[in-house]
Amino acid sequence: MVKLIQFEYRKHFLKTSVLLAVIIFSVLNVIKINGIYDSSSLFSHNYFGPWESMYWEMYEDFSGKITDEKIEKLIVIYRPLAEQTADHTASTAMDNPDTYTGNLYTDAYFFSGCFVKPMEYFYMYRSYANGVASAAKENVAFFETLGNTYEYRKNAAIAELFQGRVVTDFTYTEMYQYYLQYDFSAFLALLICLYGLMNVFVAEKETEMDTLLLTTKSGGSKTVLAKLISSILFVCGICVWFWLVDFIAFSCIFGSLKAASAPLYALENFANTSINVSLGQYAVLSGIVKTAGVLVLGMAFLLISCFFKNTLLPFLSSLSVTIVLIYAHETFMSSGRILRKIINPFALIANRVLFRQIEFINLFGFPVPSYAAALLCAAIWNVLLITGIVIFVRKSTIRKNGGEKACRYLNMK
């Protein structure tokens, strides 16, 4: 079976065109990440100036455990700047020697964006989380009196989740902010998977090998299984490659791997996150969940291709399905229609929607977090799609040969 899988992988995926697509798309991906840095990072030369070295100098003073001394020191620097720029009457000259950046306004902007606001958010998060936990505990008591078991359980889960949340350390999180918002690589990975997977079953029809395969001992269900396994390996391989490229490119371009051990809620976008993990752990988790989403779409591509004799039509059909799913995802991602959100495998690909806030699905009276429900849906999709593939591959080969039933000596023993 291992040999069969190796040959299937070699047959469909170790092709010059696929490898070329991976290389070109990887380069494109890095260019895109660099573009994000250029257009959005506070360190970008396209911004007010090259602040990077100055930031890291200052970072030495403020990073690590948040203490009253550090906060006091930051206030001492920032308060005069805020006061001087509040009425917009300060000099706009860019060569002021008494400033850090050459200008009072950019000084204020630099300290505000890089240190004051993040420090404030980190510092205040403890009380915010305590507030949420307290409110949830009150709800627990309230719903208990009403006998509403579901709401009781839901609020108990929220209270437990927020209890004790605190950001203890000041750390550089900008890279993660952009990294966790980044979906372009997932789209590229999807396109490569689409291109690679189109051939898996269609190639057998195009080369007339489907007939020959059926007359060999391992050419029936074993080959279908080998195709499925090699396709899954291909999808996972492509995803892992692109997630690695993402992580390495973001780390190198933004020049930092810091904050990996900071909690996910250290990012303001994830203040209400449904999981208590570190940013580093979330990067891995997000990669796994994205891969699960791409896998569902990959299986859908395979199933669609089973109905066609050449690659063009299934390619276009699969692309259309992908676009419809992206549109549906964009439509429902911010809505309260959780079910419509989670049945769409694209929710797993752009999974921050599932993780940045707490949403539950009522499953037999038990509150299931939306990300768990989405993963469950993905598993169900995969089972249905794989079953469909197994059925339709067989049927289409038999139909092609003009029969309604196959003899298949393979299945007789």
Added chain:
Amino acid sequence: MNITFNNISKQYKGKYALSNFTSELENGVYGLLGTNGAGKTTLINIFVGILKSDGGQILMNGSDVRNLGVDFLSHIGYLPQYPQFYKNFEVMEFLMYMCVLKDIPPASGRKRAEELLEIVNLSNAAKAKIGTLSGGMRQRVGIAQAMLNEPDILVLDEPTAGLDPQERIRFRNLITKFSENRIVLLATHIVSDIEFIANQVILLKDGQLIKQDTPAALINEMNGKVWSVSATDQTVDEKLRHLKISNMIREHDEIRMRVIDDKKPDISAVNVQGNLEDVFLYYFGEAKQW
């Protein structure tokens, strides 16, 4: 080795593609001859297990092949119609893949593949991509893959379609080489493919077996049925309308026609020796074909 087809039938949408086909095969080359749509591929597909027959049974040495299950496949080597194989595979790589599909251990599979490439004169192309091979070379790869498991039965469906004359001859010789101690069932509508190599010819028409015999016997049956008739430009059209003509050749001012007919078709007709093409035309050809 003995294969018996007992009343094999297959219908598509109420029309018989194969009707009560009964035949017995022993070691040797069998040419399955018929026009397009005669049921050759249907019979082969049923034989190799791609299709299920509506009725009848196939016996191998007296045992129903359905009871043999997967073991029956190890007795078969099959070359389908118009195989393209995988263009990005090298020849040897493809043969090794077929070994995996046929459950042949890698070491013995490689040895066997090397031997076969030697026999089909493709040793030098072992590393060549299949996509770069000519049609004839690809067919030779096809027969090599069919022979990998050293089958007792070699089934070839229209193996010479699209090949040039030189490749055709080369392929015919290969079939003869591989026919020792095994049944070779060769489906074709090209008479020359089997004329000189088949031990027996099976004539199939509209899904029914109309004749099974040695080529010599079939040709003998044509004695007194093949005629040489002369015609002029003025009379040729009239003759074309009424006679079953297998060949025409212009000789100076007259046209010499080879006519298939049970009785003397013309006062000037001269009886000539028949061949397998005449047999084909006798059973499958129609008058007024022009």
